Amino acid sequence: MNVRTIIEDRELKALSRHAAFSSCSKGRNRPEELCRVRTVYQHDRDKILHSKSFRRLKHKTQVFLSPEGDHYRTRLTHTLEVAQIARTVARALALNEDLTEAIALGHDLGHTPFGHAGERVLNELMSQGFHHVRQSLRVVDMVEKSGAGLNLTWEVRDGIIKHSKGGGPLQADDPQAMPATLEGHLVRRCDMIAYVNHDLDDAQRAGVIALDQVPREILDLLGKTHGRRIDRMVRDMIDESLAAGGAHICQSAEVEAAILALRDWLYTHVYQARRVREEFDKASRILRELYQYFLADENALICFGGRRTPGDSLEISVGDFIAGMTDRFALNLYGKLFLPQSWKIL
Template sequence: MNIREKQEKNEMEHLAQGACLSVNSKGRLCAGKVCSIRTAFQHDRDRILHSKAFRRLKYKTQVFLSPQGDHYRTRMTHTLEVAQVARTVARALELNEDLTEAIALAHDLGHTPFGHAGERVLHELVPGGFHHVRQSLRVVDVLENDGAGLNLTFEVRDGILHHSKGQGGSLSASITQRAQTLEGQIVRLADIIAYVSHDLDDAIRGGIINNKDVPKEIVAVVGARHSLRINHMVTDLIQQSVPAERLIQLSPDMDQAVCALRSWLFEHVYQAPCVQAEFDKAAAVLRQLFGHFMDNQTVFLACGGHQYPGDSLAVSVADFIAGMTDRFALSLHGQLFLPQPWRVM
C-alpha cells in the first residue's frame, strides 16, 4: 500500500457520512497518471497553487485599487482567508479538507483586474456576457499551461462553478445552484463570510467608514470586531450544518444579518464616491484596451494575447484582459496610449 492509498483509507475510516472521498472522485477531463503520494484532491490543490493564474492574484484588487498601505487585502489574501475559513469548517464537520482547500484556492482565478468594476466592463463588452465564475473554470480547463489547462477533478471544477452567491436576499441556494459536494457548499459560504468580514475591516482601516457606523442590529448578531465576526459566523455555520442530512447552512438570524451586512457594504463602501471614482477610471482603461485590441489584432498578439482555435477575437481579448493584474493593465495602457520618453540609441 503506497502513501496515497493509506490516505484514501484514512478518509474512508475517519471522514463523516456525506464527505466526498477522493477515491470516489468522478475523475478528470483527461485521464492521467495517478500520483503515488497525493490523493486526487491534494494533486488538484498543488496544481492550482503552482499555477500562474494563482500567482497573479497577488496584484489584483479586492476592494481598494492599488492601496498604498501594506495591510489591505488583495484577491490573493482574500483567497487565502476563504481557504482558512473553509478548512476550519470542513475539519469541524469531518469533511474532506483537501477538496475544500482546492476549491477555495481556485474559486477566483478568473477574476478581472480592478475587482468587480473590471468584471462589469467585460460583461458589457463581450457578446454573451462575462462572469468571473465561468472564467475561473475556463482558466483551469483551458487557459493555464498554454492551452492544456490544469485537468482538475470534476468535484473541484463543480465547486468553482457554484461558489458565487449572486444578488439574492438569502444565502440559501436551490439544489440546482449548489455544488454537488458538501465541501463545495462550504466554500460558497466561506467566501461570503470572508469578504464581508475583511472588506468591512479594510474599509474601517481606510477611513471610509467607522466601526460605529455599522447598524446595531447587524452588530448584535455578527459581532463588533473583526475577530468576533469571523468567530460568530464560522461557529454558527458549524453548529447549523448537518453533513449526514446534506445540510450546509447558517441559522436564519445569521443568514439575514450577513445579507444585511453585505447590502450595507455595497451602499457605504463598494459604491462610496471615493471608491467608485477610481474604479470609473479603471473601467475606462479596460474599455480602451478592449476596443484597441478588437480593432488591432496584430497589436493584441504582439502584447501577449493569444487566440485559441475556435475562439472569437472578443473571447480571446476578454481572456487576456481578465488575466491581467492591476499594475500590468495600467502599465500596458500607458505604453499604448501615453507618450513614451524618447530612447536615445
C-alpha cells in the same frame, strides 16, 4: 508503498459519510496517471497553487484599487482567508479538507483586474457577456498551461462554477445552482464570511466608513471586531450543521440574516461609495480602451502576450487576455499604448 491509497483508506475511516471521498471522485475530463503520494484532490490543490493565474491574484484588486498600504486585502489574500476559514469548518464537520481547499484556492481565478468594475466592463463589451465564475472555470479548463488547462477533477470544477451568490441568498432556490458536494457548499458560504469581514475591515482602514455607521443590530449579533465576527459566523455554521446531522451546511436564521444584511450594507456604503466608485470609473475606461485596441489589432494581442485559442473568436481571446491582467500590468500597458513616452537618448 503507495501513500495515496493509504490516505484514501484513512479518509474512508475518518471522514463523515457525507464527505466527498477522494477514491470516489468522478474523475477528470482527460485520463491522467494517479499520483503515488497525493489524492486527486491534493493534486488539484497543488495544480492550482502552482498556476500562473493563482500567482497573479496578489496584484488584483479586492475592493481598493491598487492599494499602496501594506495591509489592504488583494484577491490573493481574500482567497487564502476563504481557504483557511473553510478548512476550519471542514475539519470540524469531518469533511474532505483537500477538496475544500482546492475549491477555495481556485474559486476566483477568473477575476478581472480592478475587481468587479473590470467584470462589468467585459460583460458590457463582450457579445456573450462575461462573469468571473464562468471565467474561473475557463481558466482551469482552457487557459492555463498555454491552453491545455489544469484538467481538474469534476468535484473541484463543480465547486468553482457554483460558488458565487451575487446578490442572492446563500442557499439558492434551484438545487441545480448549488454545488454537488458539501465541501462546495462550505466554500460558497465561507467566501461571503471572508469578504464581508475583510471588506469592512479595509473600508475602516481606508477611512471610507466608521464602525459606528454599521447598523447596531448587526454588530450586536455578529461582533464589533473582525475576529469576533468570524468566530461567531464559523461557530454558528459548525453548530447548526452538526445539529442537522452533518448532512447539510447551514446557519441559524438570525446569523444568516445578519450576514446578508451586512453584505447589502457594504454594497451601498462601501462598494458604491463615491471615493471608491470614482477610481473604478477611471479603471473601467482603461480596460475599455485596452479591449477595443486589441480587438482591432490581433497582431498587437499576440505581441503583448495574448494568445489565440483555436476555435475561439477574437473577442474571446481578447477577453481572456484582459481578464488575466493584474492591476499594475493593465495600468503599465495602458501607459505604454496611450500616453506619450519620454524621448530617450541612446
